[in-house]
Amino acid sequence: MSMHHHYWQGSFVGDEEAGHRLADLPAAVEAALATELETETVLAACDALATALCDPAHPVHGRLAGHLPEGEDPTVLAELGSLLGRRELTRKLRRELGDTAPGRLNRADPRETVYEAWAPVGLVAHVAPGNAATVAPLSIVEGLLAGNVNILKTSSADTLLAQHLMAELAALDPTGALAARIVVLRFPSSRQEWLRMMCAPADAVAVWGGEDAVAGVAAHVPSGCRLVEWGHRISFAYLTSDAWSDAVTLGALADDVTLHEQQACSSPQVVYLDTEDEGEVFAFAERFAAVLAARPPVSGASPAGGPDPAEAAELTTTELVARLEEHLGLTRVFAAPDGSWRVMADTRSPLTASPLHRSVWVKPLPRKRMVATLRPMRRYLQTAGLAGSRTDIAELSRTALAAGVTRVTPVGAMLESYAGEPHDGVYALQRYSRRVAVRADPVRFATTACLDDLARPVVLPRPEGPLRGKEDLQEPGRQVARADAELYFRSGGSTGAPALSIFSYDDYDTQMHAAARGLLAAGYDPVADRTANLFYCGAMYGSFISFFSVLERLGGVQLPLSAGPDHRATAQALIDHGADTLFGMPSYLWQLLHAEADALRAYGGLRKVFYGGEHFTPEQRRTLRDAFGIEVIRSITYGSTDLGPLGYQCTESTGGVHHLHADLHSMEILDLAEDRPVAPGQTGRLVFTTHARRGQHLGRYAIGDLGREVPGRCPCGRHAPRFELRGRTGDVMRVATYFLNQRRFVDLAGESGGHRGELQVRLDVTDVRERLTVRVERAAATDPERLREVFLAGYPELRSAVAERLLDLVVEAVDGASLDRSPTSGKLLAVVDARG
Numbered sequence: 001m002s003m004h005h006h007y008w009q010g011s012f013v014g015d016e017e018a019g020h021r022l023a024d025l026p027a028a029v030e031a032a033l034a035t036e037l038e039t040e041t042v043l044a045a046c047d048a049l050a051t052a053l054c055d056p057a058h059p060v061h062g063r064l065a066g067h068l069p070e071g072e073d074p075t076v077l078a079e080l081g082s083l084l085g086r087r088e089l090t091r092k093l094r095r096e097l098g099d100t101a102p103g104r105l106n107r108a109d110p111r112e113t114v115y116e117a118w119a120p121v122g123l124v125a126h127v128a129p130g131n132a133a134t135v136a137p138l139s140i141v142e143g144l145l146a147g148n149v150n151i152l153k154t155s156s157a158d159t160l161l162a163q164h165l166m167a168e169l170a171a172l173d174p175t176g177a178l179a180a181r182i183v184v185l186r187f188p189s190s191r192q193e194w195l196r197m198m199c200a201p202a203d204a205v206a207v208w209g210g211e212d213a214v215a216g217v218a219a220h221v222p223s224g225c226r227l228v229e230w231g232h233r234i235s236f237a238y239l240t241s242d243a244w245s246d247a248v249t250l251g252a253l254a255d256d257v258t259l260h261e262q263q264a265c266s267s268p269q270v271v272y273l274d275t276e277d278e279g280e281v282f283a284f285a286e287r288f289a290a291v292l293a294a295r296p297p298v299s300g301a302s303p304a305g306g307p308d309p310a311e312a313a314e315l316t317t318t319e320l321v322a323r324l325e326e327h328l329g330l331t332r333v334f335a336a337p338d339g340s341w342r343v344m345a346d347t348r349s350p351l352t353a354s355p356l357h358r359s360v361w362v363k364p365l366p367r368k369r370m371v372a373t374l375r376p377m378r379r380y381l382q383t384a385g386l387a388g389s390r391t392d393i394a395e396l397s398r399t400a401l402a403a404g405v406t407r408v409t410p411v412g413a414m415l416e417s418y419a420g421e422p423h424d425g426v427y428a429l430q431r432y433s434r435r436v437a438v439r440a441d442p443v444r445f446a447t448t449a450c451l452d453d454l455a456r457p458v459v460l461p462r463p464e465g466p467l468r469g470k471e472d473l474q475e476p477g478r479q480v481a482r483a484d485a486e487l488y489f490r491s492g493g494s495t496g497a498p499a500l501s502i503f504s505y506d507d508y509d510t511q512m513h514a515a516a517r518g519l520l521a522a523g524y525d526p527v528a529d530r531t532a533n534l535f536y537c538g539a540m541y542g543s544f545i546s547f548f549s550v551l552e553r554l555g556g557v558q559l560p561l562s563a564g565p566d567h568r569a570t571a572q573a574l575i576d577h578g579a580d581t582l583f584g585m586p587s588y589l590w591q592l593l594h595a596e597a598d599a600l601r602a603y604g605g606l607r608k609v610f611y612g613g614e615h616f617t618p619e620q621r622r623t624l625r626d627a628f629g630i631e632v633i634r635s636i637t638y639g640s641t642d643l644g645p646l647g648y649q650c651t652e653s654t655g656g657v658h659h660l661h662a663d664l665h666s667m668e669i670l671d672l673a674e675d676r677p678v679a680p681g682q683t684g685r686l687v688f689t690t691h692a693r694r695g696q697h698l699g700r701y702a703i704g705d706l707g708r709e710v711p712g713r714c715p716c717g718r719h720a721p722r723f724e725l726r727g728r729t730g731d732v733m734r735v736a737t738y739f740l741n742q743r744r745f746v747d748l749a750g751e752s753g754g755h756r757g758e759l760q761v762r763l764d765v766t767d768v769r770e771r772l773t774v775r776v777e778r779a780a781a782t783d784p785e786r787l788r789e790v791f792l793a794g795y796p797e798l799r800s801a802v803a804e805r806l807l808d809l810v811v812e813a814v815d816g817a818s819l820d821r822s823p824t825s826g827k828l829l830a831v832v833d834a835r836g
Contacts, residue, residue: 049084072133213231306357453717486505533548672729759777
């Protein structure tokens with residue numbers, strides 16, 4: 001039986017089967033590209049694999065350790081794991097493609113109906129180098145992040161690490177989308193027919209290795225296909241006069257030379273001095289040789305433990321030629337008696353490749369000649385390690401980049417890298433992607449922020465784990481790591497003590513873009529609308545700041561007034577600056593409009609209200625339309641301080657109906673008492689799982705709101721699920737053995753009592769029994785006695801509690817200003833429980 005050396009779309013196969021499948025590769029690629037791959041699917045699977053690779057006790061780690069090359073340190077798995085975590089990959093996505101979901105067709109400019117995205121090129125063929133265990137799997141992950149189907153060739157001398165690593169990754173994705181996009185073959189380069197079949201249908205071919213390796217693959221690359229070369233590169237150090245006489249700099253330079261025995265592309269092969277004086281070159285080489293001589297050999301740094309016969313021959317030849325040229329006064333050689341290192345001073349400036357293994361050229365190169373000397377080698381240049389003054393570093397960086405260098409580092413840090421660093425002058429993800437655009441009719445697509453919302457539902461990983469609540473997040477052990485704690489908000493405290501919520505700026509940015517898309521869906525027009533931001537500000541409260549950020553991302557006109565107590569000054573600012581759109585809390589907007597009703601009616605310019613945090617009753621909406629001429633009244637967003645924006649309204653949404661931000665969250669609607677889904681259409685607890693948060697796992701979070709699913713596809717055409725808010729769990733009161741809901745009082749007051757103002761329920765205990773006081777705003781000119789009759793007539797449980805003398809019911813009219821509100825957000829407290 002032939003060995004199953006090949007991993008093909010989810011299963012291990014032998015040579016014969018792999019050959020058959022290669023012949024049908026174009027059809028397999030087309031079938032895979034016809035299925036959807038969410039970026040979140042890749043991130044979730046890679047993050048789970050990263051966790052396993054960093055834990056030596058994990059079964060996956062154990063299985064993969066058996067496939068490491070002989071003599072390879074198992075810590076290489078943890079190194080790989082550190083590169084595959086969500087934090088690193090989302091940072092890479094943001095840096096290289098500008099977004100954590102770069103494949104979604106969002107508006108390039110919110111003011112135009114032009115949609116852009118990064119689309120996969122299609123099939124990426126990867127030809128990996130031998131003896132580099134981590135390169136191949138990371139290359140496939142880059143291909144997957146860009147959404148491509150990937151076929152990888154590993155060397156016939158390699159172990160099956162890449163195959164098994166990709167099999168473990170695919171197994172962590174329940175959708176099967178990753179498996180469909182991964183093929184890993186192991187065969188020798190001499191099998192040209194397989195290489196040809198692998199490259200023929202490719203849209204990009206990524207190849208590692210020297211010129212011969214690249215040329216061997218390039219022969220099979222069809223015209224129009226991108227060839228992405230990750231070839232051998234040459235790096236050098238450049239020292240100014242004050243740096244080359246500094247012992248610390250020499251030590252740092254020796255570190256760069258000895259780390260990985262000069263095997264990395266970023267290892268210095270030449271040290272250039274900013275001088276024309278040959279004597280200084282020879283003197284420096286002698287001093288540096290002494291520093292290098294003091295460095296002990298690094299055990300196991302070179303894969304084979306030392307130079308192979310061909311490399312040894314090159315070392316000997318290079319040193320011999322340099323010694324012969326000493327007689328001409330061109331060179332001077334300083335070398336270890338045992339051949340473990342050599343420093344070769346050369347009076348000629350052109351770049352010369354080093355035979356590596358601690359072999360360094362030292363050459364003169366005045367900065368004025370740097371571009372002319374190095375530019376002929378620009379295709380091979382990679383890193384310049386610079387040492388000098390701050391001004392020197394700035395000037396020399398520019399000169400080195402002009403000469404063709406792609407990265408500049410300090411001496412001593414040439415081999416270090418950072419997450420998302422461009423490689424050889426390009427971002428890999430952009431090489432594996434196409435920038436695509438769709439221009440749509442500006443009238444019909446005016447409220448469509450993301451074209452994909454109309455095309456298909458988002459499928460995110462299934463929520464798992466125990467239910468959580470606000471109190472869980474506030475436990476000391478659950479606090480966000482300091483590295484991710486960049487933005488602190490406090491909740492409004494309308495249902496208890498204010499709680500702290502912490503975000504990274506990246507997550508905040510993702511959420512503000514989502515809220516901006518939701519606002520466009522609700523009918524906000526960033527070109528025409530002139531907006532007054534009247535949310536509350538200060539005391540770490542987030543709404544004013546968040547909607548400032550949303551308007552900034554939309555490019556909308558904004559008057560950042562905030563909710564101030566001086567209603568006259570606020571109204572005057574609206575009139576003076578021609579505001580036609582108000583953002584704010586219903587209770588504040590209601591007070592402002594009624595306090596300045598005459599001036600604002602005379603102005604007559606208000607057209608839109610986007611509200612958050614509370615609801616307007618149907619009666620209040622009628623007043624806004626009839627008395628103030630406001631045409632659009634919609635929820636600005638549905639969200640929480642902890643989770644950010646959760647839902648948005650479209651132009652077809654009414655009342656408490658919202659679409660889920662399905663690209664950020666999953667939603668469950670659970671029974672009031674048990675962790676099980678309610679029957680379709682029934683009201684239950686809303687539970688959300690956020691998938692895109694750094695440093696904090698917000699899974700299965702019971703937010704404290706009640707809601708029900710709205711069945712069917714929305715007339716607006718979006719696939720995102722819809723739900724209707726049905727109040728908060730805190731609005732349900734246990735009073736006199738009955739469960740009463742504050743929302744029922746609001747509905748009855750508006751529908752049967754004609755009440756248009758605010759309403760608050762207060763609970764007290766008297767000597768005899770409990771007392772429920774419904775406090776209504778006097779400005780609405782409502783008769784308290786009439787309302788009391790409406791409540792008793794329309795609420796059977798309330799009627800029973802009063803009839804059984806378990807409860808006193810009082811209705812009182814008060815000034816709106818005397819109703820109890822949250823001190824932070826100004827939000828009306830729906831229920832004030834003073835029973836102690």
